[in-house]
Each structure stands twice: as C-alpha cells, then as structure tokens.
Amino acid sequence: AAIPYFREKLVEDNGTKGFDSWIILKKDNNEIVGGTGFLGDPDSNGMVEIGFATNKSHRRKGYCVEAAQKIINWALSQDTVNHITARCEHNNFGSQRILEKLGFKLEHKSEDFMYWRYVTM
Template sequence: MIESHNLILKPLSSKQLTKYLKNDGSLEKDLRLNRSQYIISNKVEEGFVENILPDVKDAGKNHLFTSLWVIILKTQSKIIGDIHFLSLPDVDGEIEIGYSTFKAFRGKGYMTEAIACILAWAKRQDFVKSIFAQTAKTNMPSWRILEKNGFEKVGDDESLFNWRLIF
C-alpha cells in the first residue's frame, strides 16, 4: 500500500480483482469503502481475464507488477481510479504503466498525484530503470499527467504518443 496526502494506492489480490470485475460493491465492502461508480468495458474485462488474473495467481511472479492498484480518495473513502503495470520489468529494467480515472474525479489532480506515488515506489525497486507509457494523441489531460511527472515524449504513431521516464 502507498499513501499520499489525498490518496491510498492498494494492489489487489486475485480475489479482490474478481470482485472489482463484478462491479457489484463487493470489493468496496471487502475494503470497507463507500461504493464507487465505474464502468468496465468488454476490452478491459477481456484484458483482466486473459492477462491480469492469471499473472496475479502465478506465485512465481511479483504480483505488485501484475495486479491492478486501486486509487482510493481518503476524504470520500472511495475508489476513484486505477493504475497497473502491463508486465514485469523487462531485461533492461523497463516497465509499462497504464492508468484510468473514473469520470467524476477527472481534472482534479488526483491521477497526477497517484502517478507520482507509484513512480516513487518504482524508483525504490532495484531492478526498475525506466517506465514507459502510451497516450492517445487526442487525450491531452493524460499526457499532461505524464509531463508533470517528468516523462518525455519519445515517439508516436498514427494515434498514440510514446512516453518514457528514466531513473
């Protein structure tokens, strides 16, 4: 668990991930939080079932790099978004990060704070040397979050910008 002024970041266990996917309030009950409103797209659910859940269940993998970290707003005791690493660090010590803020909590600086927290944690891991991220070219708020946290744009394709932060 990681804590900042406004937020708590908590990696989910396999059972908690299943509850998150159910989106029926059972995760919040388990974590003793107020109910959150969020939508899980078919694409996200597919990614959970095919990648995240099997990786978290694999005892040989560090689940802190394979699970979803929920972002909890302390003042409301509510999940407001999530962060996840897309895989374990590669041979060069790079990890890829993804993140999402629930609609009602966008534009308030919470994800900038959450990314700063997870970066501080990642910097303390001896084998992590850099973090990679991608954002849609049309998603200016997302790339501003990365810029505020020291990421540099390192490339692009038709629809995405590529970002990297080297420690």
C-alpha cells in the same frame, strides 16, 4: 467492473509483486476514484510501462498525478527497474497533461500512439 478480473489475476499469480494494478482511493472516504499500475513486470532491460485512469466523475482533481507519482517512486526503488515508459492516444489530452506533470518526455509518435519516457531530475 474491473475488480473481479484483478481478483482472479491475484489468485492466479499467487499474490502480487507490485507490477500490476493499484486502486486509487479518495482519502476522506476510501471511495474508488480510479486506478494506476504497470502493464506487467519489468523486462530484461529494466523497463516497465505505467498506465492510469480516473472515473469520469473524478477527473481533473489530481488523483492520477498523485497516485502515479507514488508508484513511480516505488518502482524506481526496486532493483529490477531502470526506466519507466507510457503511451497514450493522440487525442487523449488529459493523459498527455498528466504525463508532462509527472516528468515524462515525449519520445516518439506512431500512427496510433504517443510514446513517453520518465525522466528523473
């Protein structure tokens, strides 16, 4: 359902710089199983926020972890990125586990969200 939106966004922006949505495909048959990406270009401090989602039928199979790690590595190779953040709702335990597996550390909580920061080893 989101593909038409992202297609229009690509047309509107004259392509991509990579700091938008990336589709997660199943390797054996190229089935779309989810998406990951960034919530816009890096800010003036080099911060970019990551997000991800998997179709319900493909959760808990490692797709988000693998795809998010790839785009984290890509982002950190860009001169404009100094750090990566994420946020999730308090009851989104799946996202919390994924962020921990990826190496994010919880920075603080608000009433609505938990805020995370990627920590490089």
